Amino acid sequence: MHTKEFLRPGRFLLYGLLSLGALFFLLPFYVMLVTAFKTMPEIYSSGILALPSHLNFSAWQHAWSSATIGAASEGIHGYFLNSFILVIPAVIISTAFGAFNGYVLTHWRFRGSNAFFYALLLGTIIPFQIVLLPMAWVEGKMGIAGTLIPGLMLVHVIYGLAFTTLFFRNYYVGIPHDLVKAARVDGAGFFRIFFRIMLPVSTPIIMVTAIWQFTMIWNNFLFGVVFTQGGQQPVTVAINDLVDTVTSVHMWNVDMAAATFAALPTLVVYLIAGKYFVRGLTAGAVKG
């Protein structure tokens, strides 16, 4: 921005505020990491902010390959794979639908398309508990109950549509309609216009949508625990099984190690795609 001339005296204050904020934001993750490297006796005896006396990797190893989760004692690595198998197609499909929906709602408007959009937005605030029983019934009838693909994936795609449509619609609205009109005059049809005009400039918003969906689906617990069974469950269920034990002693270091593992893919996605994310939003994703 262009106001930096006005803020030069306050530069110190600026960095100070940001650093303070950074500290606040980093604190819980620091606690998590530090705990994962300690041994249990050390956890009981030292403060939560204390650095570990040495880097103990046993908790990490146990979490990955030998912790008892549900009926098996093989750690969380298998569940990791499940989460990937689930998330990647779910993100691709829901993003694709969002893109087409946004395209239609902005450049192929018809009577009621606006109303349709706002009605669809209800999908963003529907509490997931409402969905559990009726969806279970539907999936049972369809014969896909308890499965990762297509069972759980279907649920995530359906309930992601409102969000992905929102992102793309608000983005495509910024693409001048004249471009589309001109293309139609030239004889281009519905799909050609999408692939020739909309898609080439959509990288930013595809990134935004994919990141949002990835985060929401990867971290979702409730749908995961209800709509899959046995070995098909995603990693969030495994984490919960570890952390939510009532009847045995908590192995905090294992819990934290497992939780860090589970957070890694999303973190990596943010790190790598983060620049697209902000750039994506910059390019008009959130403008009207």
Place this chain on the structure above:
Amino acid sequence: MKALHKSVISVGVALALSGGMAGTAMAASAPNLSVINWWTAGSEAKAMHVLVQMMKAKGVNIQNDAIAGGGGAQARTILKTRLMEGQIPGAAQIKGVEIQQWGHTGLLANIDAAAQAENWDKNVPAVINDYMKYKGNYVAAPMDLHRLNWLWYNRAILAKSGVKSAPQTWPELMAALAKVKAAGYIPMAGGGNGWMIATEFDPIALETGGPAWYKDVFVKLDPKAIDSPTMVKALERLREIEAYTPKSLAGRTWNFDTDLVANGKAAFQIMGDWANGQFEFLHVTPGGSKVGCVAFPGTAKEFIYNVDSFIFFRQHTAAKSAAEIKLAETMVSPKFQLLFNKYKGSIPDLMNVSLKGYNACQLKSRAQFLTARKDNGLVPSFSQNMSTYGPPTGAFIDSLDKFYTSNESPQEAAAAMAKRVEVAKSQD
């Protein structure tokens, strides 16, 4: 009530029929039974593994669907979604009065054959068998027999505080707590969440009013018994215990508190005998040199019981039904019961097995059960859903929650409790 019956049964039958479609497709392979439970960790999980192995040896595949969370909330959710999906489980971890509610739905299987094979009528106390039956037929199998009215204590702290022996009466308990506090230790570890508050109140209520009053309140839901001077006194006592429980333990789970007692940081804990399992895990044998157990002061002749059990669902293939019978038999077999209860800290439901290898507190539990049975001192635990289920239990727990975490007076709380329970009753 009849109309409710019919409509619930019709839904139940519809579910069962729709499940039949899915069921027949799987009939060809070896019977595969889903057993829904929430024993995902520790010794209970190990015991479930043993059950899986034992069943495999009998040619039955058990799918151990252990789902963690919330004292069974997640597991119950999944039980219901599975039924909606048409996937009838083999067994589910449901106990107490809730078994009757499930019986109403018409979805449960008749497992009399298992009961006869292992002679439950003779070897399992009638009071337990009554819960397992719906309209005269067995529909559930008991796994264990827990006692609620225990007081656990750290011997060293008591000695250092000048408490000569474990308290046997309420005044002795109060005196002991005061001495421990003066000596600088945590007097009472508890109060961490609603369930724990209710669990602590369980023996306190019994001590205050006796078994007859307890049943009037928690089984009969008699408003006059609830909004009574006895209840006020019981609540006052809860307050006194609360005063000796550090606020810093709010939000702590019960096993954290057990750790405190085991490690010599806290003197007392009011908890059911699943604390046994926790103590053993920490290599501290209850009844040994470090930690002692005594009946909650004033309730030595009584036994507040909690029985975990599994209900069985009606299957559509003969193979699955037979497999269920085998499962029920195995659950109540001496071999499994001895193993399971040893680690869980409770005692077997079978009275005809000798408790080899059990610790001193568990042996005490068995002895006091037999005494209480003779003296009419057996009382179903309200905090563990043995005396009521659903709205009424919720009403009690919400009332205790509110009382414990606010400045409500015992009189107000007792009146509010009676009102909530009245409302809850009308929801049946």
Place this chain on the structure above:
Amino acid sequence: MSFAKMELGGRDQIMAKLVLSPTFLAAVFFIYGFILWTVWLSLTRSTILPSNHFIGLANYHDLFGSSRWWRSLINLGIFGGLYIFISMGVGLGLAILLDQRIKGERLFQVIFLYPMALSAVVTGVAWRWLLDPGFGMQAIVRSWGFPHFTFAWIDNPKMAIYTVVIAAVWQTSGFMMAIFLAGLRGVSTDIVKAAQIDGASTLRIYQRVILPSLAPTFFVALVLTVGLAVKSFGLIIALTGGGPGYSTNVPSIFMYVFSFQRGEMGVGAASALVMLIIMMIFAVPFLYLDSRRQA
């Protein structure tokens, strides 16, 4: 921005509607259909399983007679209001700060954004530790030489709900920051330059030029935070379990407990519906404003 009337060219228009139809069908069936089912359920005597026994509005009567429900509603107002307001405010504030050509901007962005990557369970547990008076912030600050420092909100039934706000704001404000940063960067530089030439102060420029042009950004941010507030079930359970007592219950927790744990499905369904209606009422003015803006 307004659209000229579009010519409704036959085949393409049909194609467009066809493309929209899966979403349309999904919305009708899986969103509105399920909501209708929940409405029906709320009018029946459903306990441990759904039943078809109609009882009118009795469940609603029981619902509003429950002090636990009222507590949940109040908490939704407190938590929802504070969460939406503060996370958007912090997000906007951080975005403005980061917009000042900072060295290490990417690093700061990642630091502020990463909490979104963590799941609810993890966030809840980590914050529970930090907020625990026994060994969390209170104990730490005291060990630094301030023996009277108190920060035991999480154990206090009256204050616990505010700890939920802290954890939730921590998780989401980075994402709000990203959204607002994009919006800020999209503000037309010409208008800002013109205002600067006119001699307007920085504050004035923000007030009169920049913030108003962020209106569409606010809309998206609002929709997302409202949705996240409704979904905060997992975080609250992990952080406080809904307690102490039930003092941090919110409608989504109430609904889950009553439907699945207590075997009072009819009351649970009623609570879900009431929550939905409240959120819709709250959202409608913003939807209207946005639709006006689109026209």
